[in-house]
Amino acid sequence: MHAFLAGQLIANSKEEITKLAAIVSRTMQGRDFKPTSKNLANIFPQHVLENHDRGRLAERLKVQLKKNETQNDMQLEAEFMSMARGLVTYGASFFDVDVFTKKSMGNGHGLVGVNDHGLHIIIKKTWTVRNFRFDEFTAIARDSKTLEIDAQRARDTVYILVSTQIKFLSGILQKFQKLMINQA
Numbered sequence: 001m002h003a004f005l006a007g008q009l010i011a012n013s014k015e016e017i018t019k020l021a022a023i024v025s026r027t028m029q030g031r032d033f034k035p036t037s038k039n040l041a042n043i044f045p046q047h048v049l050e051n052h053d054r055g056r057l058a059e060r061l062k063v064q065l066k067k068n069e070t071q072n073d074m075q076l077e078a079e080f081m082s083m084a085r086g087l088v089t090y091g092a093s094f095f096d097v098d099v100f101t102k103k104s105m106g107n108g109h110g111l112v113g114v115n116d117h118g119l120h121i122i123i124k125k126t127w128t129v130r131n132f133r134f135d136e137f138t139a140i141a142r143d144s145k146t147l148e149i150d151a152q153r154a155r156d157t158v159y160i161l162v163s164t165q166i167k168f169l170s171g172i173l174q175k176f177q178k179l180m181i182n183q184a
Helices: 016-027 046-051 054-068 073-085 165-181
Strands: 093-101 108-115 117-122 128-132 137-142 147-151 157-162
Touching: 016 073, 046 054, 073 147, 093 117, 093 165, 108 157, 108 165, 137 165, 147 165, 157 165
Parallel strands: none
Antiparallel strands: 093 108, 093 157, 108 117, 117 128, 137 147, 147 157
């Protein structure tokens, strides 16, 4: 649930976001929680609250909570895990980075995550996600704080990631890429 609230589990639709939020709500607030536009802070990820009408979010959440009334907490937890495992960013280790592209300098702060699905770059300003399978990019360490992600084959883009954690990120990427090559 922490990954969802931190914005690292990127749902594919408003319905998925609402279903996940309803389960979070029930777990953290209990059965008697009444959503309003003013009490959604620990229910939805911050980027969702910033980019959507809170009144509509509260209404959608009320409807979903009503649908969940007949389920017990264990059933809802199992549903949350099932939904989360179906999301491409599930289980990724995320790092704070500054993200730039060679086409436009200044994309800003972001997160980069790695899991068995590949590399995931989240631009925090817009919460857009770029997902790359391991065969769709080449990672080139430029120095101890800079990693170049050459994704020209897949997306015609080169990303520059800057972070004090690049050395660690590079090591994780190398292990995953070796593992994927050995499995092929």
